[in-house]
Amino acid sequence: MRGFGSISRTITVLLVTTTGVFVGLACMVMVYMQYQQAVQRVSQETADFTQITASLATEHLVFNTRDQLDRELVKLGQPEYVQHVHVYRVDNNGAEINFFASFNAGSLAPIPSRIERLQDLNGVRLSPRYYEAVEAIYLEDRLLGYVYVRVSRDGTDQVLIQAIAAAVLVISSSLLLAYLLALRLRGYITQPLDQAVASVNKIASEKNYSLRLARTNLSELNSLTQAFDIMLGRIQQHIQRQELAEQQASLLNAELERQVNERTEALKVANRELIQTLETLHQYQQELVEAQKMSSLGDMVAGIAHEINTPVGLVITSTSIVQDALAAMAEKFEQKKMTSSDFERFLLSSTENLTLIERNIQRTADLVARFQQLAMDQFAEDSRDFDMVAFGADVVAALHNRFPQLQHYQLEWHCPQPLQVHSRPGPLNQIFIQLVQNSLQHGFEQAQSGHIRIDISVDQANQSLCIDYRDDGVGMPEDLLRKVFEPFTTSKRGSGAAGLGLHFVYNLVRQALKGSIDIDSTPNRGTHVKIEIANAVAKEFDETSKIQD
Numbered sequence: 001m002r003g004f005g006s007i008s009r010t011i012t013v014l015l016v017t018t019t020g021v022f023v024g025l026a027c028m029v030m031v032y033m034q035y036q037q038a039v040q041r042v043s044q045e046t047a048d049f050t051q052i053t054a055s056l057a058t059e060h061l062v063f064n065t066r067d068q069l070d071r072e073l074v075k076l077g078q079p080e081y082v083q084h085v086h087v088y089r090v091d092n093n094g095a096e097i098n099f100f101a102s103f104n105a106g107s108l109a110p111i112p113s114r115i116e117r118l119q120d121l122n123g124v125r126l127s128p129r130y131y132e133a134v135e136a137i138y139l140e141d142r143l144l145g146y147v148y149v150r151v152s153r154d155g156t157d158q159v160l161i162q163a164i165a166a167a168v169l170v171i172s173s174s175l176l177l178a179y180l181l182a183l184r185l186r187g188y189i190t191q192p193l194d195q196a197v198a199s200v201n202k203i204a205s206e207k208n209y210s211l212r213l214a215r216t217n218l219s220e221l222n223s224l225t226q227a228f229d230i231m232l233g234r235i236q237q238h239i240q241r242q243e244l245a246e247q248q249a250s251l252l253n254a255e256l257e258r259q260v261n262e263r264t265e266a267l268k269v270a271n272r273e274l275i276q277t278l279e280t281l282h283q284y285q286q287e288l289v290e291a292q293k294m295s296s297l298g299d300m301v302a303g304i305a306h307e308i309n310t311p312v313g314l315v316i317t318s319t320s321i322v323q324d325a326l327a328a329m330a331e332k333f334e335q336k337k338m339t340s341s342d343f344e345r346f347l348l349s350s351t352e353n354l355t356l357i358e359r360n361i362q363r364t365a366d367l368v369a370r371f372q373q374l375a376m377d378q379f380a381e382d383s384r385d386f387d388m389v390a391f392g393a394d395v396v397a398a399l400h401n402r403f404p405q406l407q408h409y410q411l412e413w414h415c416p417q418p419l420q421v422h423s424r425p426g427p428l429n430q431i432f433i434q435l436v437q438n439s440l441q442h443g444f445e446q447a448q449s450g451h452i453r454i455d456i457s458v459d460q461a462n463q464s465l466c467i468d469y470r471d472d473g474v475g476m477p478e479d480l481l482r483k484v485f486e487p488f489t490t491s492k493r494g495s496g497a498a499g500l501g502l503h504f505v506y507n508l509v510r511q512a513l514k515g516s517i518d519i520d521s522t523p524n525r526g527t528h529v530k531i532e533i534a535n536a537v538a539k540e541f542d543e544t545s546k547i548q549d
Contacts, residue, residue: 007193012182019178020171027167031160038159042081042131043124046151049082050124050135054147057087057101058137061144066101073103081155083130084111086148088118100145111150118146129153196225203232308368311360318353318360325349385538388419388456388465395432402433403440409449411436415456420538421465427512434501435469435529443473443527458537465536472526481521509533 053073060069073085085103090096097115104110117134124133131151137144202208329346332338392413400406436452444450455468476484485506502519509517515533 007189011185011189012179015182015185016175016178019174023171023174024167027170031163031167034163035156035160038156039126042151042153042156043126045081046124046131046133046149049151050133050147050149053085053087053149054135054137057147058139058144061087061089061100061137062139069101070103073101081151082149083108083152084148084150086114087145088115088148089145090143097146114148118148126153196228200228308364311363314360315357315364318357322350322353322357325353383422383424385420385422386425388421389415389417391421391425391428392454392456395429398429399433399436403436405440406436409440409444410451412451412453413456414454416458419456419458421536422538423465423533423536424512427508431467431505431508431531434505438501439471439473439527443471443475445474447473459532462534463537465533467529467531467533469529469531470526475523475525475527476521477523481519484519485517 056072057069060066060072069087073087082103083105086099087101088097089100091098097118099113099115102110117132122134124131130153133149133151135147135149137147325346329338329342332342392415396411396413399411432454439450439452450472452469452471455470457466457468458464459466484502487500487503506517509515509531513533513536515531515536517532518530519527520530521527
C-alpha cells in the first residue's frame, strides 16, 4: 500500500528540488561557457606563438644558422604554457623534411620527431593532454619548413576546476537558501492546517458537532473550513432528525405491536375457517380424482377398443371373403364345373386372406399382451439390491440381441463404480428397452447412424438414482411433446405403432418405481429423458462412498 507524505515534506522536497535543478542547469551552462572561453584563448595564444616562431625561424632556415635559432627559441619559450617547439627544414625542393632545431621547457624530456604529423595538422588541435599547432614557413611562395608547437592544458584545466568549484558553491548556497525558504513557507502553511486537524480530532473524539473550525489567513483553507462547517451543521441536523425518527419509530412499533396482536387473533379465526374449508376441498378433490380416473379409464377403454377394432374388423372381413370363396368352390365342385385355374385362384386368395387373418390376430394378441403387461409388470417383482454396473452390461447385451439394427448406431452406458441399487430391475429393464425402441423406431427412422447415451449418477442429498437418457435423433414437435405420456399418442399410427411405449415407461417410473420422469425434445436436435428414483441407492454404497471420501 502506498504511503501518504505530509504537506510540509512535499513543499520542502519540491522547492529544494526545483531550485537545485534550475541552479544546477545555470551553473552547468556557466562552467561550459568559461571552459570554452579558456580553450579559445589558449588556442589563439598558441596560434600567435606559432606564427611568431615561424617568422623568427625564416631567416635561420635560409642561412642555416641552427645554433643561433636554438638560442632564439630559448628566449621565446619563456611563457609557462609552452612545452616543446620543433623547427623542420624542407630540402631537395620539398622532397625531404629534416629536423632543424628544438626547444623543451624546464625539465621536460624531448619528444619524438613529428615529421609524420606535419601534413595532417592544420592550425591548433586539442588533444586529451595538450594543444598542438603547426605553421608552414614560406619565403616568396617557397616552402622552407615547418614549426611544430606543443602547449600544456594546465591553464584550461585549472579554469575548468575553478568553474566547477564555483558552481558547486553556488548550488550548495542555493539549496541551503531554498531549504530555509521552505521551512519558512512550511510554517506559514502547515500551522493553520495543524490547528484545523486538532479541531477535527477534537470533534471526532468528543462527538460534539456544534464546534466550528477557526478561520485562517489562507483563502483555500478558509474554503475548506467553511465546507467542513457546513457538513458539521448538516450532520447535527441529521442527528436531530434521527433522534426524532427514533422516537416516532418507538411509538409506531407500539402501535404495530397492538395491530399485530389484533390481526393475530383474526388470523387464528381465519385459520380455523381455512382448515374447515381445506377439509371440504379434500373431499371434493377425492371425488374429482375418482371422476378423473373414470374419465381416463373411459379414454383408455375407447383407445383399446379403437386399437383392437381395426385388426378384428380386418379378420372378420377376410373370414367373410374366405367363406364366400369356399361356398363358391363347393357349388362348382357339386356341379362338377370346377377347373384347375379356379382352384388355383381359390388357393391363392385363401392363402392371402389367411395370412392377413393370422397377422391381425397376432397383432390383437400383442395388444392384449401389452395391456396385460402394462397392468401387471409394475407388481410382478419385489425390490432388491443389485449391482448397477453388471446390470448395465446385461442391459446393453440384451438390447443388442433384441434389436440387431442397433449395431449401426452408437450406444454408450456410463455408470460410477461401485454402485449398489435397491430397486426393481424388471421395470428398469423394460424402461431401457422401451426408450431404445422408441429412439430406433422414431428418432432414427431415416438415419443411417446415431448416438444414444445413458448416464447413471447419484444425488447424494437424498440418495436418489438419476438416469439421463439422450439421443441425437429427429426429436419431437411441441404439440406431440405435450401429450407424449398419454396412451395411444404416436406419430406413426398408420405404420403399426400403438402409441403405448412412453405411456408404458411413464407408468413404470411413477407406479412401479415411485419415481419422477421428465422429457425434453427439439426438432432435429434429439430427445432427452431424465428419470429420478428417490431412495434407490443401497446403504452399502452409501457407506462405501463415505469411506472413499
